[in-house]
Amino acid sequence: YIMEKTNELNKFLSYIHMGNSVFRIYYNEAKNLNDQNLIDLIVEIEEIFKKHEEIITNKINELGETATDSLTAAGLMAIYKEKMKFFDTPFSIILSAIKSTNMGLISSLKFLNDNNDLHKNVKDDIISVINDYKLIQSKLINYLLVYKFN
Numbered sequence: 001y002i003m004e005k006t007n008e009l010n011k012f013l014s015y016i017h018m019g020n021s022v023f024r025i026y027y028n029e030a031k032n033l034n035d036q037n038l039i040d041l042i043v044e045i046e047e048i049f050k051k052h053e054e055i056i057t058n059k060i061n062e063l064g065e066t067a068t069d070s071l072t073a074a075g076l077m078a079i080y081k082e083k084m085k086f087f088d089t090p091f092s093i094i095l096s097a098i099k100s101t102n103m104g105l106i107s108s109l110k111f112l113n114d115n116n117d118l119h120k121n122v123k124d125d126i127i128s129v130i131n132d133y134k135l136i137q138s139k140l141i142n143y144l145l146v147y148k149f150n
Contacts, residue, residue, distance in 0.1 A: 005118060006065035012111050012126070013056045013067055018075035019104050020049040022082050026097050029087040038090045041143050042097075045136050052129050059122055091148055098140050105133040 023046050030038040057067040071079070082100070087093050108130045112123065 006060050006063050008115050009056060009060050010068045013060065014070065014072050014075055015104065015107050016049060016052045016056060017069065018071055018078060019100065020046060020053065021079050022100050023049060025082050026093050029093050033090060035090045037147050038093065038143065041139060045139065048132050048136060052132065055125050059125060094140050094144055098137060101133055101136050101140065105130060108133060
């Protein structure tokens with residue numbers, strides 16, 4: 001049972017790794033556009049992902065298993081798809097970041113629904129990730145409202 005749950009948690013962790021990888025793409029694109037406010041925002045979001053990686057990695061290790069640092073095939077495809085996009089404005093980066101964050105939010109909610117029998121403290125960590133996705137979305141939208149539409 002615990003092995004099965006750590007496998008599921010490792011899959012969840014790979015989604016977080018994917019999110020962090022995608023935001024590294026956005027970081028590079030923001031640097032190309034020389035938008036310091038956007039660069040700062042993306043660095044802030046990457047720190048949130050790093051926190052998620054540490055929390056879930058620690059949970060898996062506490063359960064006596066080894067946390068993965070690899071991505072699923074679907075995760076790799078999503079990253080390559082994102083790398084192929086053309087980002088010519090901060091708006092295009094933010095829009096993609098909102099879509100990616102929304103996919104992460106949906107995946108996290110689905111994970112929680114499919115693994116409702118997880119220990120309460122593990123579920124609390126997943127809920128924390130979900131709440132952070134909502135925070136990230138809010139930060140991205142706020143960036144547009146403050147820097148783009150003002």
